[in-house]
Amino acid sequence: MLKKMINKLRMLIAVLDFLVKNSAKLTFVPALAGFVTSLQETxxxxxxxxxxxLVTSKGHTLTKDALKQKAISSILDIIKRANAYAVVANDLMLKEAISITNSQLEVMPQGNLVSACRLVIDSCSSKIADMAAYGLTAQMLTNAGTDLANYEVALPGAKNIIAARKTATSQLDTLFYDAESTLKKIDAMMEIVSNTDPMFYQNYRNLRVIDDLKGKAKASGSQGITGTVASIDTGLNLAGVKVSITGTSYDAITDADGNYSLSLGETGTFSLKAQLSGYSDYTEDGIEVTAGEFTDLDFDMEQAQ
Structure with a gap:
């Protein structure tokens, strides 16, 4: 969810909670209760x-992680048996090819993990008859290959999350617009008590304030790009991402919550690049920045293959 949406959501929750708790005071306009109900529904x-x-992102991640663990487990079983054979037979080439630990497999980028597992399977295939005495069978290699293939199939699904999030963002935009439209009607009705119950009215108005970065930008005369960076693979926000504007010296690092803010001394159309160790670089072109405005840009990064 975009930061501007998060700020609006906080405001909406606070305002709705205030209105519900003070429902007894809202009888001064009979129609007001209906608009509060409408806001609750939105x-x-x-x-x-x-x-x-959240369910879509987590569901995909859990499925992929389960397949990854199954593939690693199969490969480790093969490695243990093949290593015993390699030591006894003094097969140094095989020993080198299968010299991979569980901890190494766990932290490997997806592409490297698949390649390493394939190498283990291929290296053992040519000597499977010799390793039968060590409990390693052709069926075990076949099963490991199947587990690895299932894991590979799950990988492209992560890329589809970007499209799904963009669609959801569009739908959320519509819902927030509906909520704001309802609030404007409530605002008009609340004006009725601005003189008769000024404290109640002011408390309501205080809650209607949004911590709006764009508004601050207009006040300070600055502009730029702001947003949040997340991992496609885990759905978690990423800290330490270097976000820069191509061809300029403008850059920023995401904070512990994955947020970044690039203040630019100029307006125009820019290209953005994001970099983080272990992840593929992310680039986006055609980002419009106008005077006194901060353009919202959330995006996802994928683990390096």
Whole structure:
């Protein structure tokens, strides 16, 4: 979810909570209760959309991780048996080819992991008859190959999360627009009590304030690009990502929550590049930045293959 949406959501939750808790005071306009109910319904839809996004991302990650662990387990069993044979037979080439530990496999980028496992299977295939006495069979190699293939099939699914998130963002934009439209009607009704109950009115107005980076930008005369960086593979936000504007000296590093903010001393159309060790570089072109505005740009990065 974009930071601007998060800020709006915080405001909406606070305002709705205030209105519900003070429902007894809202009788000064009979129609007001209906708009509060409408706001509650929209908020429920926003919550459901957030939950759907979370389940989709986590569901994919859990499936992929389970397949990864199964493939690693199969390969490690093969390595143990093949290593015993290599030591006894003094087969140095085989020993080198299968010299991989569990900890190494766990942290390997996806592409390297697949290649390393393939090398183990291929290296053992040519000597499978000799390793029968060590409990290594052709069926074990076949099963390991199947486990690895299943893991490979799951990898492209991560890329589809980007498209799904963009679609969800569009749907959330519509829901937030509906919520804001309802709030503007509530704002108009709340003006009725601005003089008769100024404290109640002011408390409401205070909650309607959004921590809006764009508004701050206009006040300071600056502009730029801001957003959050997440991992496609885990769905978690990424800290330490270097985000830079191509061809310029403008850059920033994402904080512990994956947030970044690039203040630019100029306007125009820019290209952005993001880099983090262990991840493929991310680039995006055609980013429009106008005077006094911060362009929102959230994006996902994929582990290096």
């Amino acid at each position: 908020m429920a839809q926003i919550s459901a959309m957030q939950e759907a996004q």
